[in-house]
Amino acid sequence: MDITTILGLILGVGFLTGAFVLEGGHIGSLFQGTAAMIVIGGTLAALMVSTPLEQLKQLPKILKIAFTHKPKDPLDVIDELVSLATIARREGILALEEKIESYDDDFFKNGIRLVVDGVDPELVRSIMETELSFIEDRHSKGAALFEQAGGFAPxxxxxxxVMGLVHVLSNLEDASKLGPSIAVAFIATLYGVASANVVWLPIANKLKVRSKQEILIRELMIEGILSIQAGENPSILGQKLKVFLAPANREKKEETAGREVGEADVETA
Structure with a gap:
């Protein structure tokens, strides 16, 4: 569960309603069913018109990524690749075949399988990078759904x-009701702007961040798998892959990673 997404939504709604109440407003006046119907229903309808059905069906899965997805730790991926490189140097590339089914990542499994099958390195890179480009494209389409919703909602x-004001202006007989009626009319604008900036656009940005994290992991996998195929030294491989990470992230498990690589070198020797 991604606590930042859930906490951010709660805090966003909480601060907005809290500030309204502190200014002397009545929280009950913020709840208008017709305004919600127009904004939420209209936004969903606009999404349906602008988006193919196949992509709309992915919406629950995309939301799950935003709320529950936990990205892999790049250092854990590097450690696994170093371990595989050690096995490959000690027992040969074919020894990796026994490890393939132990992984739950299809991208990683397919890459190792290509190497075990003796596919040319350039073809391995081409296949994996092509698959990566399609993964990135799917991610961008998922984020675009929420960006569109963020544009439609306001x-x-x-x-x-406007619909509310039309109704108000058509009933001017009772001047005492004009103020409350106009206030109710503007609730729809509040819903539209607030939902765009608290829900739709932040979720789109979170999906983009998740995508960048996953693409980084995939790039690490590609480089690591090709290095294993080339027979590179496990310790050199670990250092090379850490270049993909920010300096602060490389030091996160530096002592542990160094100890594991040292053990790998002893085994290789």
């Missing part, structure tokens, strides 16, 4: 407000 809010 517009739907304005539409709701």
């Amino acid at each position: 517009t739907m809010g304005i539409i709701g407000t």
Whole structure:
């Protein structure tokens, strides 16, 4: 569970409603069913019009990534690649075949399988990079869904407000009701702007961050698998792959990683 996504949504809604109440507003006046219908229903309808059905079906899965996805630790991936490089140097590339099914990442498994099958390194790189480009494309489409919703919602809010003002202006007989009626009309705009900036656009940005994290992991896998195929020294491989990471992240498990690489070198010798 990604606590930052959930906590951020709670804090966003909480601060907005809390500030409204502190200013003397009544929290009950923020809840307007018709405004919610116009903004939420209109936004979803606009998404349906602009997005193919196949992509819309992925919405629950995309939301799950934003709320529950836990990315792999790059250092754990590097340690695993160093371990595989040690096995390959000690027992040969074919020894990796026994390890393939122990992994739950299809991208990683397919890469190791290509190497075990003796596929040319350039072809291995081409296949894996092509698959990576399609993964990145799918991720960008998922984030684009929420970006579109973030664009539609404020517009739907304005539409709701205009509809409310039309209703107000058509009933001017009772001047005492004008103030409350206009306030209700503007709730739709509030819903549209708030939902765009607290929900839709932040989730789109979170998905982009998740995508970059996963792409980095995949790039590490590609470089590591090709290095294993080339028979590189495990310790050199570990140092090379850490170049992909920011200096602060390389030091996160530096002592542990160094000890593991040292043990790998002893075994290789």
